[in-house]
Amino acid sequence: MFFYLAKVLWFVLQPSTLIALLIGYGAILIWTGWARWGRRFVTVGAILLLIAGLSPLGNALILPLEDRFPRAGIAAPPPPTGIIILGGAEDRLVGSARQAPTLNEAGERLLEGAILAHKFPEAKIAFSGGDAGVLYKSDSEAEGAAALLTQLGIDRDRLILEADARDTYENAVYLKKELTARGELDLTKRWLLITSAYHMPRAIGAFRQAGFWVEPWPVDYRTRGSADLTRPFDKVSEGLRRVDVASREWVGLFAYWMTGRTDALFPGPDEGAPDCAPAAPGATPPDSRPACPDRPSP
Template sequence: MFFSLSKLVWLIAAPSTFLILLAAAGLLLGLRWRRFGMGLAALGVVGLLLAGFGPFGRMLLIPLEQRFPAYVEDGGRVDGIIVLGGTELARITAVRGQPSFHEAAERILAMGELARRYPQARVVFTGGGGNLRSGPLQEADVVRMALPQIGLPDGRVTFERLARNTAENAQLAKELVRPRPGEKWLLVTSAFHMPRAMGCFRAAGFPVTPYPVDFRTAGDRDFFRPFRSAASGLVFFDLAVHEWIGLAVYYLTGRIDTPLPGPQADHPSGGNPSR
């Protein structure tokens, strides 16, 4: 129920969609109530311009990307690597017959690089599908097809094929790998998504070390940088708002323990805090 409801609500709540609908509704209402309708239409248009050309998408995304620092090799043993799905284009893969990914494909590239760097580590990919309607392929199927391209044999990766969101990624991955106390597992996902992912793994009782990839900004230097095209700005704004709403909803529904999970000084591996 939670999964389906979240997908349906976002169809309208995505800022770019909501603002377009607001402008269209304003124009229609303006036929009957001119001042009120034109006010709504103007609000929608101004919102689209600000979100599209202004720096607000980057402003919202940078604090998420900066929340967990990039991983620094410490020379210690790595027992396992968890890679979260969400970058796979399963429908296009099924039609074209070759693995297709969107701009977060760094997750899969990192999986290949880390698997070679730590040959003794278990590698787990978790991801079933994030769409309301299941297609002919799951996220895991797309990644399996791509293994030869990143230089990994089929048996090197264990696939979890049922998870539909981040909370399920954490819970099902824990059930699959059954981590032992003291083991070090790296968690690979997009930098802006890492706070919510870490919160879910902590809530599931699975201590992991963050390995953020797929950075979308250059950090603080991009804070006031506007966009050259409205399309690019709206994509950033939608992405950032989606992640902040996700954090709020996950916190309010008990899927994470804090509104904005961050590093824990007394748990450098990102493990569970004492509660």
């Protein structure tokens, strides 16, 4: 129920839709006895369209999300046990029809997953993503991801596919259940989480709430950093889309927190850590937690 309600509410509440409704409603009123109000609505809508479409507003909204989690330190041992890739990088409706890979602007999730898979040849690769379509159904993202990853040279035996999740919280819950059943989940093992940088706070919060400690590996950055706080957009459509993407994450964080799907309103790097972390002889744990007792301490 949460999944469908979120889809419907966000379609109505996203900034681009609200602006379009404001202008459209105003245009209708202009031809009625409420013409003065119609002109006001159209004027306000046009101003909001220009602000959202051309100003750096979208960058200002998305930058705190992207900067919230730095990449985990993977140079020091122990190496990752596994690498988690969240869905959202494919258009399976087109891909299944064309029988071809159809990556969208979040395609770095799969690309970076393949790069790390080759860098850590012993690590498992877990992908979580089902069919999140409402009006148009397709096969699961997991099927497309498996085909692409194997074509990129990843052994099929290394892949762990979860094909039922439709949102971030389900990614965490279903993947934890799958990995626990396989004996791949305990405090002695390191799992990296790959998702878009702006999506990482909500993803980390959902995984922590599900009792699954992961280390962030953000990708798909949309900004260079604070320098983009003064960079206007040269296309209204791009600026408006940036505002939509960022707003969706902020609203998603609030909704997840209100419904108990995240452990904090704005999850941070040091919140909710378990009592210990995996470590190898002669090495320090990958974060501030002490080494787990079933592994030798430095």
